Amino acid sequence: MIYLDHNATTPMDRRVLGAMLPYLENEWGNPSSPYRFAARARLAVERARHKIAECSGCRPEEIIFTSSGTESDNLAVRGTAYALGSRGRHIVTTAIEHHAVLNTCRALEKDGFRVTYLPVDHSGAVRIEELERSLTAETVLVTVMHANNETGVLQPVREIAALVKRRGIPFHTDAVQTAGKMPYPVCGLGADLISLSGHKLYGPKGAAALFVRETTPMSPILTGGMQEKGRRAGTENVAGIVGLAHAFSLSASLAEEEYKRLETLRDRFEQRVLASIPSAKINGAGAPRIPNTTNISFDSVDGESIVLGLDLEGVCASTGSACSTGDPEPSHVLLAMGLSSKEAQGSIRISLGRESDEKGMDAAFEALSRTVVRLRSISSV
Template sequence: MNRTEIYLDHAATTPVDPRVLEAMLPFFTERFGNPSSIYAAGREARAALDQARARIARLLNCQAREIVFTSGGTESDNLAVKGVAFWHLVNGRGRHIVTTAFEHHAVLHSAEYLERFGFHVTYVAPDADGIVQPEAIEAALRPDTILVSVMYANNEIGTIQPIREIAHLCRERGITVHTDAVQAAGTLPLDVEELGVDLLSISAHKFYGPKGVGLLYVRSGTPILWQQHGGAQESNRRAGTENVPGIVGMARALELAYEELDERNAHVQALRDRLIDGILQRIPDSRLNGHRHQRLPNNVNVTFAGVDGETLLLNLDLHGIAASSGSACTTGSTEPSHVLLAIGATPEQARSSVRLTLGKDNTAREIERTLDVLEETVARLRKLAGARSR
């Protein structure tokens, strides 16, 4: 098996920071208690859970009771979208939802599922730069709109959405606003008062925390019907024994991300810009997908005309370079990226695209090595494709 030497898929997942692992380890062994137990070991676990919740609440500028711990971003998105919808269904209110055509599938598939129950969904298209304009959201609103869900930053092309403006126009109308902030967490501000959102989803493994843990911020008073039943955990909002080690790790990872925010962002943005400039200058018929500047500091999504993206990724892997063609949740799908189609790419262009996402430990030398390999490999694959077509 090839060994990954250059990891450029941080949008898919990140390694656990050693400082995060150190914070987690005691809760797998000597501090292993169930936080619902009343004896000392349980109380100790409950204290750690409460402390983690309070620390995260400070970072989000919300009340600790407004945080619901989940298994990750997918569950948080499902809970937000379905929970609001079914509350309105039970209470006889409106049945119209607005989202975008390039959301993560956790939101899109939840919306499609709700259509089976009589809900109407409007899927707003982003512009060619991958930005959802507030005016487009406003035009989609109806008197019976109950929820608007727009991601904070796109997981494939990294474009940052005008969430504050969208939330403002929705809240003026009394419409609940959800944002999938899974890709934004640890990179962009998460102050929910500044953003103006009612619901916000994050997942720990995107910012050097553990997999299998996330949260949903739920503003007090938000209409939501809880979806997971069985126990009284999370104040009767999400049944199931809390993942104490994971939650402790998520709190520590989020703290570190914002303590080191400026340093990390400056580092990866410099590498990102070097990678983008190098690709566009050195490789003919290559095109950046998404807005050049209004994007996450670590995201590079590029189309290489005449090259199959999956073949290119396999060749990069042979050189020890890990990248992807889009969301890790759709790996193995033969369908072209719905994100790239939404911004106007043809199916052929979408299949000729790759995503390279940088992390805090990548180096300038790794970027230069990646550029060299990309230039040689794209030229070789195009030559082979040309030979086969003759």
């Protein structure tokens, strides 16, 4: 199997599993319990918090553990909207966010919030001037993802952070695809709230975190006990949290090297595709992108058919977000970039990762080439 869907999820690193096992086997105490046995679980959670803070460039108190990137996004968006709803009821986001943000904003519209969904240019990036124009005295949150999960296009998050800081508006960024993978600590982006997730980092599923700047107001969305200082109730997923921290620090230590390696592999793959598959087009190629992602449109063939064709040849790729598999509508991200419905329908996403190598990419290229040629030969278009 050649796995090329790392933006959906990643295989768990053995070392991460090793770090987690003691907390599934022996150290199963509840971190909130009042005896020494459970205190070891509490210590593990706090050590994990310190580790993540260290790698991210923030203070440990600013890390909240959650169950998923989706929960982190929900907590960031709903939490600030609820906390600041009396000050204003306007939220600014983009048309290309992950559904975890997009559908949360749509839900908030039903609660009386007004939401601006900023368009993106043809390269897939939001324009800072457009964002600036959308801000009002009523704006209580700006949420713009760091790298898009479908195209890998990086958004001007640093510039946005600086802009909204001057206006005193909290800024959230969904950094699920980039946290621990860029050659700089994620809090260097300057956002007030940052979502990150373990299973995109060769860590476990069900473990994620949200960075919240100490001064940023945020209401809890899960209420109950006083875990996470009342900001996120629920008994901690101790093994998951340990795994998340381990995965995060491993990933951060490899980030610089991996960034270059993946970029070389990805660029070479794209060059081969462009050189030998007629009318193939790289979506987002005109903007800065994360190095592991390529999104390619093929004329007159359907993306889902390509993905099944690749699957039958042992290559795992996708048409877009795993959260939208089976959705008959073409990708909202590609449509927002100005692709026609037919172009968007004929697109696939290939996302590389730690086990990707030249040999695998060559085999994937051959399989892709064969699949597209075959589908074109039976296509009516």
